[in-house]
Amino acid sequence: MDQHSDFLARVENLVSRRTFAKLAGVGSAGLMIGGAGAARAQAITDVDILNFALNLEYAEAEFYTVITQGRTIDQLGIGISGVGTPGPTVGGSRLNLTGVLRGVSEELANDERQHVLFLRQALGSAAIAKPALNFAVAGITNQASYLNIARILEDVGVSAYGGAAPLISDKGILGAAARIALTEAYHAGNLRLQAAQAGIPGGAVDSIDVVNKYFTTDAQGLSKTRTTSQVLGLVFLNATPGTTAGGLFPQGVNGTIRTV
């Protein structure tokens, strides 16, 4: 079985095991977390983690598709239905990109759409729906402001996958997640170089962000990571613990991991 089909088979098998576990009344394996104010601890599964990532991939794919084509991903035939609350995309519009950024953006858009397709296919009926997205908050008026937001989105993706890697139980899923994560890091490197060349101003967007050198590395040369709370606090534009919506996601994200 080729590696791609093998991965899909493993995830689909996990999904059916999780359903069985719920029916049988036993908790699924995985990391135990206690959310703020949660009545009981929730076990995080690989499906939960992939769905958390899918929220971000929906946002990236939609963002680049709107900017490069003035269309949404469902208008291109990419499925957006699934578990949770579906929502529309508002804000953002096509930009007439020039120079290197134009070709880069088209390749970025294609990769992110592929990530959405890949995760949706792997998750099957467990895949979340695309939540409501609001790009108006990004305040994009020109190429420079677009590049700034794109840079931040890719860096958030890299840090999110890096933070989630040790939480993934299944090795097949881990292998695929690693390859998606490394793709986001390729993207980030490219955009960070362009942003530096364009002299994009702006301070760090949070305490993790790196703006004074090309790579998002700490003093040991390791890429910085974010917890799911730190990721959500950033994309919600509200880092208050307990926040469940705002910023890019006006109705919040779908799936189990949804709270700052």
Place this chain on the structure above:
Amino acid sequence: MDKSAALKELVDNPVSRRDFARKTIIGGIAAGAGIALSGNLTEVLAQGITDADILNFALNLEYLEAEFYTVATTGRRIADVGVGITGTGRAGVTTGGAQVALDSRSGTVASHITGDEQQHVRFLRAALGSAAVAKPDINLEALGIGFRSQGEFLTLARAFEDLGVSAYGGAAYLIQNPDILTAAARIGLTEAQHAGVLRLLVSDNQLRVPGVDEFDILPLMSPGGRLFQVDGNGLSTIRTAAQVLKAGGAFFPSGVNGTIK
């Protein structure tokens, strides 16, 4: 205790961890209704490859990258600038290479990457402690290019970074301990950022570069090129250890140090 010391503790106990690894992986496969992973993991299990073995394999590559960038940007070798190279196995010599004249942008990028790669060597050596392999013999001019112009430097740098990314991506699922996985992931993600930058610099410099093997996806300007080393599913290229050694083994004239060779 700090992270490096914690990792070192994990690494220092290979026997019990090897048994733990066998039970966990086999148990996981059984629970997965008998769906087998690719042959690679079966071979790995049969050989009892540990996380330390994987980190040491990576350390060989980091020695190579650190040496390449340090020589290219300063004309000095890593041992000359205080990066340790001793350990298990024979400490080898590094031959070839020279400082390269780089323009402002490539020069700054190169100096940032140099810093990262030296740090990767230090980090892995600290994590592995007495289990760290020594730097093997390295021939920086194994492919006959790299140091006579900015174009050559970028061409070779691109090849090294993409090779490194594929090695980390290919090894991720083999790592058992979550802390070691985190460290490897964070190093791999840094290499991918480096590669993203270098691939853009290669195309900006209008360079056509050779492929290192059949898995290589070339940057723009080269046949079939694209900006990112990513396939049609949006997944980065991966290689097994054997494939990495086949592509880059020429740089290690006496082979690499450690179990995976």
